[in-house]
Amino acid sequence: MKQLKVTGEELPDTLRQVVDYRKSGLSLNHVVGCPLDCGYCVRHFFGNFHMKKPHLVMPDDEAVEQLVGHWAFQPNLTPIQIFNRATDSFLPIVKEHLFRCIEDLDRRGLKNPVLIITRWHVLPEDVERLARLQNLRITVLITWSGIEDQKIEPVSCDIAEESLRVLAGEKGSLRSLLYWRPIVAGLNDSDAHIFRARNLSKLADATVFTGLFYRNEIRAYFQSVGAPDLYAGVARRKILPQDVEARIIAAFGDTPIFRKTSCGIAYAHGIPDYNGHYGIPEICDICPAAQLDICQKAHHVPDMADIHALARRAGVDAEGISRDDRRIEVSGIQEQQRYFMQHSLNFQVHDCKQPHHFGRHGKADIGWS
Structure with missing residues (x-):
């Protein structure tokens, strides 16, 4: 398969x-650029939404070395994401680099969780190749929104639905998630959208x-493409109004659905949530009883000595x-x-300056009373 070459194109730091x-x-994001033009993409925040052609920032082997040599990397513990902020992992010109990276990690005997969005x-041949991995705990998260406005979502949701069907077959230890996002009040939260999502959930492991x-x-x-102004204000955190969340949870009934990505991954693999959300019980009030167990x-509350040791390693002032x-x-x-401290301790770590309000599950205030 054709692979990218390292580009000399100017990139921000x-x-x-x-x-x-x-x-x-x-x-890990050493491929930059994507032609899919999803209007809500995080590439807007990193200054590369205009880059439609994928570029290789450095060779795959060098990128993997930077990953495992990062100060926060811990073998068999640290969750890993591949190509989740600057491109799409399964674009034909990108996915060979995805496979090379995860196969390199797998050959090292690492058992870290790996998220591919x-x-x-x-x-089918992608699933077969992923299923051959021996060590890594791989989850493929299929982003689906049901949004029909092509100014916001120019890529047909049929593609994601077909990928879910392909992943629903025999795949060894590989797991798949229906990643239903972004849900926007008045845009894709109708009863029909919720019913469609619930049916699609039957194809995924979570x-x-x-x-x-x-x-x-x-x-x-x-505004530049003539799309509707979706909310009255902007926010640092994700917006999901209280009534929208409540309708979705009620409609799913006994069908498992999760508020947090790591909770869905934990359920799919039958393991504890690596983000330690269990300590915030109102997040977990929709989780199946078996997963809660x-x-x-x-779950355990960490000792202050362990917290301070991790804080020193991360360069955090233990006095605060x-x-x-x-x-x-x-x-x-x-x-x-x-996040380094949170994943190391399997326990929630919050920033005093960005408090998590009770019952809002880390969401923006917009739409919550």
């Missing part, structure tokens, strides 16, 4: 830094639903740390430091 820590894992075609990152960059892009058995039975709160912590 944020894109030349191919490894960074995000909530769902340590993220796509809204493009996943083919279903995760979430809202929209509606920040200034996204709002400005929507798995997470409860793995407090802890209760629900979460650790840290003053002046950066996101990469926070």
Whole structure:
């Protein structure tokens, strides 16, 4: 299969830094550029939405070395994401680089969780190749929104639905998620959309639903293409109004659905949630009893000595740390430091300056009373 060549194209420093820590894992992004034009894409935040042709920032072997050599990487523990902020993993010109990276990691005997997010075609031969991996715990997350406005979602949702069908077959230890996002009030939250999502959930090993990152960059892009102004304001966190969440949960009934990505991955693989959400019980009030039992058995409140040791490793001031039975709160912590501590402890770590309000599950205030 044809592969990309390392490009000399000018890139901002944020894109030349191919490894960074995000909530769902340590993220590897050494391919930049995507032609799919999803209007809500996080590429708006990294200054590369205009790049439609994928470019290779560095060779795959060098990128993997940067990943496993990152200060926060821990063998068999750190969740890993591949190509989740600057391209789509299963674009034909990109997926050979995806396979080369995960096969390199697998040959090292690593058992880390690996998340691969796509809204493009996943083919039977792709599933066969992924299923041959011996060590990594792989989850393919199929992004599906049901949005029909082509200014916002120019890629047909039929593609994601067919990928779910392909992944629904025999696939060994590989698992698939219906990644229902972004859900937007008045756009794709009708009874028909919810019914369609519930039917699609039967094709996946778990279903995760979430809202929209509606920040200034996204709002400005929507205005530039004549798309509707979806909410009255912008927000740092994802917007998913309270009534929309309640209708979705009620409609799914006994069909499992999860608020958090790591919760869905945990359920799909029959393991505890690596983000430690069990300490925030109102997040878990929709989880199946069997999964709650798995997470409860793995849950413990960490010792302050362990917290301080991790804080020192992450370069966090230990003086600004407090802890209760629900979460650790840290003053002046950066996101990469926070997620490193959270995954190391399997316990929620929050930034004092960005408090999580009770019952809102880390969502934006918009639409919540």
